[in-house]
Amino acid sequence: MGLRMTKQNQLDKLKQECNSCQKCVLGSTRNNIVFSDGSAEAKILLIGEAPGADEDATGTPFVGRAGKLLTKLIEDCGFSRKDDFYICNTVKCRPPENRVPTNEEKALCEKYLLEQIKIVNPKVIVLCGATSAKSFLGDKIKISQIRGQWYKLFDGIDATVIFHPSYLLRNHSEAEGSPRWLTKQDLYKIKKISSR
Ligand code: SF4
Numbered sequence: 001m002g003l004r005m006t007k008q009n010q011l012d013k014l015k016q017e018c019n020s021c022q023k024c025v026l027g028s029t030r031n032n033i034v035f036s037d038g039s040a041e042a043k044i045l046l047i048g049e050a051p052g053a054d055e056d057a058t059g060t061p062f063v064g065r066a067g068k069l070l071t072k073l074i075e076d077c078g079f080s081r082k083d084d085f086y087i088c089n090t091v092k093c094r095p096p097e098n099r100v101p102t103n104e105e106k107a108l109c110e111k112y113l114l115e116q117i118k119i120v121n122p123k124v125i126v127l128c129g130a131t132s133a134k135s136f137l138g139d140k141i142k143i144s145q146i147r148g149q150w151y152k153l154f155d156g157i158d159a160t161v162i163f164h165p166s167y168l169l170r171n172h173s174e175a176e177g178s179p180r181w182l183t184k185q186d187l188y189k190i191k192k193i194s195s196r
Pocket residue numbers: 018021022023024025026027028091092093105108109
């Protein structure tokens with residue numbers, strides 16, 4: 001009987017492959033591949049846009065100012081970022097000047113993302129910000145109109161859209177109805193659905 005690879009083993013193998021990837025132009029300027037953070041066993045898989053400077057320097061997604069805010073919101077809602085989430089991005093290498101990744105770059109990197117989703121097999125996919133949402137729901141979407149709505153992706157995985165924390169950094173209010181308040185409501189709903 002062959003040895004069964006754990007989810008973590010499978011992800012490690014995929015990351016190794018990704019480490020030498022030069023399929024798109026972003027490969028030539030990156031310092032580090034930013035593959036993922038969190039738990040391979042998580043029920044929630046969160047997909048952000050692309051690595052920024054802090055992420056490129058450390059190889060870990062969502063560690064800069066926006067990432068710290070995301071972590072705080074996650075923890076405020078009673079989650080553990082490390083155990084409850086598997087976190088990745090639409091592309092694994094930083095776009096120069098933090099520009100939005102092109103559709104071509106996203107398409108070339110998609111293989112890794114789809115494989116990550118397949119291996120983790122989450123109960124809930126969280127599309128964090130417009131770039132991530134557009135990858136799955138089409139270029140025409142407007143984040144303000146679809147945030148908080150729920151969709152089915154792949155073979156019926158529940159998926160929803162939340163604001164990107166870099167947008168929340170520019171919106172400090174936590175008053176009822178504010179973007180930060182709405183994001184917390186979204187996270188509470190995500191908690192409820194992921195623990196069903
Ligand atoms: S962004 Fe993705 S496709 Fe482009 S070089 Fe990096 S890993 Fe490869």
